[in-house]
Amino acid sequence: MSATTNHPMVRFEGVTKRYGALTVLDDLNLEVGRGEKVAIIGPSGSGKTTVLRMLMTLERIDGGVIWVDGEPMTHMQKNGQMVPAEPKHLRRVRSKIGMVFQHFNLFPHMTALANCTEAPMTVLGLPRREAEERAAELLNMVGLGDKKGHYPAQLSGGQQQRVAIARALAMRPKIMLFDEVTSALDPELCGEVLQVIRKLGSEHDLTMLMVTHQMGFAKEFADRVCFFYQGKICEQGEPKELFTAPKNERTQQFLRAVLEAV
Amino acid sequence: MSADIWSWSYTLEILPILANAAIVTIEATLISFVIALVLGLVLAVLRMSGAVIGWFASAFVELVRSTPLLIQIFFIFFVLPRFGITLDAFTAGIIALSLHYGCYCSEVYRAGLEAVPRGQWEACTALNFSSWNTFKNIILPQAIPPIVPALGNYLVALFKDTPLLSAIAVAELVQTAKNLGSENFRYNEPMTIVGLTFLVLSLVSAAGIRWLEQRLNRRSVR
């Protein structure tokens, strides 16, 4: 199924999303290569979260097609025609994607370890021992090897977010989505989470899409930065260029405003 | 104590009979409550599913909640036989109690399920859980502990409604006490014993529910 060609890992093809009369994303075209790290920035309400949520199948799209790893996700071929995907198809393609949320969304009734073993056991059918070994490895990787038995409520925000990252990784996704994963954290806790994401970038051959307000991190970490404005990609490019010499007037305005706020 | 007001020999005589009746009451309570718990959950899920069947479930719940339990008991026992469904009094009573309290429980379940944040469902989608596993492993275990007290209240309420079954001559506590009273022309002893039995069992269940509640809270540290 997964062809050897150089297809992009993610492709938005003319994707449109509306909420009632409000068009949140308008004919979006975006390709993300295998292993590429893309940062998404832009003012509030510009549709950044919506892009990730559509890719995670948490939102239906109103037009266009989303491709994942060379095959359509939102649609499928039936009798030579593209028809909207059935749940089974959606589930199969979705298994390649993991997501980390702004508010962690950990399972409060489970320990850190159980948070990381539940899906591998019930969804992938891994035996408990194997799931626990893998979860323990991941918790070690995010620096929480000693917190396996803790419940989310017994962990700091930064620790919870790191468990959430480990939980998503336990499903072995090829694509990871991060939606402002440090926005709900106290400033002194952001660093430990960003450190983990940095490590992922270097250790894993993961494709990453991250919405962030941390321009410094985007600049240093991302291969490419997309600036969203009113549901469109207004400007994109390598971080060095986009941050130091933005061409678009709106990008300039936005970056100026962000820098002033710091 | 004057034997006019209280006769111990009479008390001893009727105690075994009332104990048997107490078993009937407790059986009716427990069987009805277990069915009500299951039915309530099913109704709550149907109503939240938003399908056409959900609309019917809502209508049914409204109907049951807006009519007296006694009428429902009579309906099931006296009217259904006209449609070829004849039930013995105990079964009819159990069905009425389960339906009635199942509808009330469905409201409680619904509140509990709706209180689970949307982010929990979304995390499950992101982790590729099936809907069934999402519900069973993630949503339900979070929805239940907070509603244990409310469900427990309905257990006690159901228990205290079992005397209504005397209206269709189920040999539960009150019916038996009434019979004993009219046979012997002495109501003091049987009615007092029955009242005390209800009091003690209600208090015991309330304590049991509080214990369960604390245990559940301890398990999911919040």
Ligand SMILES: Nc1ncnc2c1ncn2[C@@H]1O[C@H](COP(=O)(O)OP(=O)(O)OP(=O)(O)O)[C@@H](O)[C@H]1O
């Ligand atoms: N469920 C919804 N119903 C209606 N409108 C919505 C819904 N979700 C998002 N929107 C609207 O869609 C637009 C884009 O929202 P989105 O969350 O993608 O913005 P964002 O770029 O992530 O903003 P922020 O930086 O504040 O997180 C906003 O105008 C928002 O009000």
Ligand SMILES: [Mg+2]
């Ligand atoms: Mg957002």
